[in-house]
Amino acid sequence: MEKIVILTGAGISAESGLDTFRDEDGLWSRHRIEDVATPEAFARDPGLVQAFYNMRRREAAKARPNAAHEALARLMQAYQGDVVLVTQNVDDLHERAGSQGVIHMHGHLRGALCAACGHRWLAPEEMATGEACPSCNQATARPDVVWFGEIPYQMDEIYDHLSEATLFAAIGTSGQVYPAAGFVIEAKAARAYTVELNLETSDVTSAFAEIRTGPATQIVPAWVDDLLSDRTS
Structure with missing residues (x-):
C-alpha cells in the first residue's frame, strides 16, 4: 500500500497569523534563541521563558486553520493509502482543521512537562x-x-514511516533545522518520490524531485487536488 509522509513547518501556519522564525521580522529577530528556547535559558531565567511561551500559547489560541491545513485534513480523510503527518509546529491548527494522529516532533504549546519526573499534563493558558x-x-x-x-x-517512529514512504512532502519548512531537514534524504533512500511546497526555496531544495513555490493556502490545496485526482482517474 502506498504511504505519504508529510512534514510541515512554520510556513504552513504563517497565513493563519503565526510568526515564522527566520524571516526578517520573525520570532528570532525579536528573541534570542539562547534566551528563550534552551534548557539553559529556562534554568537561568524561567520567568522570561514562561512569558515567551505564554505569549505564543495566546497567539496560537487566537489563530485559525487556513486552507493549507484544511487541504491536508481532506487528504488524510480521502486518500486510499496511509497518510502520516509530522509537524515541527507546536500549534494545534492541524488538529483543529480535522487531521488526526499528528506527530508533533517538537512538542505542543498545549502541553506541560515536569522537568523532574517527566509527568505531562494539559498546560493552562x-x-x-x-x-x-x-x-x-x-x-x-x-x-x-x-x-x-x-x-x-x-x-x-518517524524514521520507520520514512523508510516505508512512497511519497514524501515537505511543506513550509526552512530546511535549516535538523533532524527534520534530513528527512528528504531518508525518504529518497527508501525510493520515495519527493516534493517541496514552500513560499520560496529552502536550504535543501536541491534534494527534492519536484518543487512548488507560492503561498501555502494556494499551492497545498492545488497539490492535494492533483494527488487525489491522480489516484481516482
Whole structure:
C-alpha cells in the first residue's frame, strides 16, 4: 500500500497569523534563541521563558486553520493509502482543521512537562514561574516543547514511516533545522518520490524531485487536488 509522509513547518501556519522564525521580522529577530528556547535559558531565567511561551500559547489560541491545513485534513480523510503527518509546529491548527494522529516532533504549546519526573499534563493558558507538577509536586513545570539541544519526540517512529514512504512532502519548512531537514534524504533512500511546497526555496531544495513555490493556502490545496485526482482517474 502506498504511504505519504508529510512534514510541515512554520510556513504552513504563517497565513493563519503565526510568526515564522527566520524571516526578517520573525520570532528570532525579536528573541534570542539562547534566551528563550534552551534548557539553559529556562534554568537561568524561567520567568522570561514562561512569558515567551505564554505569549505564543495566546497567539496560537487566537489563530485559525487556513486552507493549507484544511487541504491536508481532506487528504488524510480521502486518500486510499496511509497518510502520516509530522509537524515541527507546536500549534494545534492541524488538529483543529480535522487531521488526526499528528506527530508533533517538537512538542505542543498545549502541553506541560515536569522537568523532574517527566509527568505531562494539559498546560493552562498562563503557566506561572515555579508552577508545581501535579504528580511529584516539585516546582519544575515547563512547556512541553523541544528546545534547542534536546532530542525531538517520536524519532524512531518517524524514521520507520520514512523508510516505508512512497511519497514524501515537505511543506513550509526552512530546511535549516535538523533532524527534520534530513528527512528528504531518508525518504529518497527508501525510493520515495519527493516534493517541496514552500513560499520560496529552502536550504535543501536541491534534494527534492519536484518543487512548488507560492503561498501555502494556494499551492497545498492545488497539490492535494492533483494527488487525489491522480489516484481516482
